[in-house]
Amino acid sequence: MSVRYGLLALLDEAPSHGYQLKTAFERRTGGNWALNIGQVYTTIQRLERDGLVESLDGDPAADDERRAYRITQAGRSQLAAWFDNPVVPEAPARDELTIKVLLAVAAGDIDVSVLLQRQRRASIEQLQAYTRRKAKADPKRDMAFLILLDALIFRTEAEIRWLDACDARIRSVSKEAAR
Amino acid sequence: MTVLVQLDGAARRFGSGHTEVTALHPTSLTVEASELLAVMGPSGSGKTTLLSLVGGLDRPTEGRVVVAGQDVGSLKARDLAILRRRTVGYVFQDLNLLAGLTARENVAIPLELDGRPIGEARAAADAALDSVGLANLADRFPDDLSGGEQQRVAIARALVGGRQILLADEPTGALDSITGESVMRLLRAHCDGGGTAILVTHDAAHAAWADRVVFLRDGRMVDEARAASSPDLTTTAA
Numbered sequence: 001m002s003v004r005y006g007l008l009a010l011l012d013e014a015p016s017h018g019y020q021l022k023t024a025f026e027r028r029t030g031g032n033w034a035l036n037i038g039q040v041y042t043t044i045q046r047l048e049r050d051g052l053v054e055s056l057d058g059d060p061a062a063d064d065e066r067r068a069y070r071i072t073q074a075g076r077s078q079l080a081a082w083f084d085n086p087v088v089p090e091a092p093a094r095d096e097l098t099i100k101v102l103l104a105v106a107a108g109d110i111d112v113s114v115l116l117q118r119q120r121r122a123s124i125e126q127l128q129a130y131t132r133r134k135a136k137a138d139p140k141r142d143m144a145f146l147i148l149l150d151a152l153i154f155r156t157e158a159e160i161r162w163l164d165a166c167d168a169r170i171r172s173v174s175k176e177a178a179r
Numbered sequence: 180m181t182v183l184v185q186l187d188g189a190a191r192r193f194g195s196g197h198t199e200v201t202a203l204h205p206t207s208l209t210v211e212a213s214e215l216l217a218v219m220g221p222s223g224s225g226k227t228t229l230l231s232l233v234g235g236l237d238r239p240t241e242g243r244v245v246v247a248g249q250d251v252g253s254l255k256a257r258d259l260a261i262l263r264r265r266t267v268g269y270v271f272q273d274l275n276l277l278a279g280l281t282a283r284e285n286v287a288i289p290l291e292l293d294g295r296p297i298g299e300a301r302a303a304a305d306a307a308l309d310s311v312g313l314a315n316l317a318d319r320f321p322d323d324l325s326g327g328e329q330q331r332v333a334i335a336r337a338l339v340g341g342r343q344i345l346l347a348d349e350p351t352g353a354l355d356s357i358t359g360e361s362v363m364r365l366l367r368a369h370c371d372g373g374g375t376a377i378l379v380t381h382d383a384a385h386a387a388w389a390d391r392v393v394f395l396r397d398g399r400m401v402d403e404a405r406a407a408s409s410p411d412l413t414t415t416a417a
């Protein structure tokens with residue numbers, strides 16, 4: 001989804017070739033969202049099929065590499081609608097950590113607090129790695145990169161808060177039981 | 180490597196007999212120059228107790244706490260006060276500043292208590308305020324500063340006169356994330372310049388500025404996270 005609209009947004013600025021789109025997309029998203037060129041061409045073909053972009057020189061026989069594309073009127077209105085509407089979170093993805101914790105709690109013979117702490121340490125170390133990158137970045141020149149890092153950092157932070165909450169819940173129940 | 184803070188089986192118990200509470204079980208830990216240490220753990224796990232021992236606000240009931248080469252537990256009250264004025268700065272979660280004094284006067288307090296001439300103390304205060312980006316607000320009273328600005332004044336006061344060891348208990352508690360980040364950048368810069376800081380926080384994103392994160396639980400250090408040397412960050416677009 002994000003690649004499709006990303007390419008549309010770039011084509012809205014200027015007609016481009018696939019390879020130009022690939023490098024521009026990567027630059028815009030902070031240099032950390034690698035795209036492969038094949039993915040760019042398939043996405044463009046779908047956009048063309050849906051009438052959202054069109055080939056500039058209209059030669060259907062030309063190679064992918066030599067073809068330049070521009071956005072159509074329909075493409076422009078779809079792009080505007082995308083920017084105008086919030087991203088609706090999908091139903092929670094099946095996520096391994098949540099499932100692991102739920103199963104560990106149910107199992108009864110696994111030390112959940114040890115499991116939670118091991119996970120907490122791993123997540124903090126991941127956060128430390130992100131934060132090092134953040135500390136080195138230039139607030140003006142690397143703004144896109146910093147915004148991307150913030151997304152990764154806050155997601156990891158949320159995970160740690162959830163681990164803390166699990167821990168506290170389990171502790172309060174086992175304290176009650178000890179009474 | 181210069182060790183600036185060392186706990187050697189240090190413990191803190193309150194009360195005795197069946198009412199005894201062990202806020203901190205015997206704990207050993209060293210913190211070196213240039214190191215930023217974060218302390219995390221649930222409420223009541225002993226974080227503030229640990230920080231108070233290092234800051235000389237409290238003494239261990241067992242073991243030793245050595246700060247900048249001095250054994251805090253055996254220092255006379257007078258020498259402890261000198262250690263606090265010259266070497267260790269403390270930032271609390273709130274109630275940091277005196278309302279009747281300007282930012283500059285607040286920051287100058289530790290130096291004036293130390294008997295430095297007023298002119299010299301104020302000049303050092305201005306330099307410290309400048310280092311936290313508040314040179315232009317030196318004449319403001321705390322009530323006329325935002326929470327984030329007050330916290331930066333408190334950090335300037337903790338560092339004024341070149342104190343090496345900064346202890347901070349939830350200094351980012353009430354701040355929004357970008358303002359909190361600017362406080363973390365100050366702590367980081369202090370450590371990168373050869374100082375040491377110990378930060379108590381519940382906020383993982385702030386703890387992640389540290390080189391090392393120790394986890395307390397029921398008064399014991401149960402685990403430790405370290406910044407890895409070669410982070411890999413590459414993501415793929417969906």
Ligand SMILES: Nc1ncnc2c1ncn2[C@@H]1O[C@H](COP(=O)(O)OP(=O)(O)OP(=O)(O)O)[C@@H](O)[C@H]1O
Binds near residue numbers: 202220
């Ligand atoms: N003066 C005291 N007398 C008796 N018990 C105390 C005293 N000071 C602290 N404690 C106890 O020691 C334990 C550790 O307290 P401490 O203040 O270090 O926790 P903390 O980790 O800082 O918690 P929080 O995150 O809530 O600030 C707690 O159980 C507390 O009740």
Ligand SMILES: [Mg+2]
Binds near residue numbers: 226227228
């Ligand atoms: Mg506390």
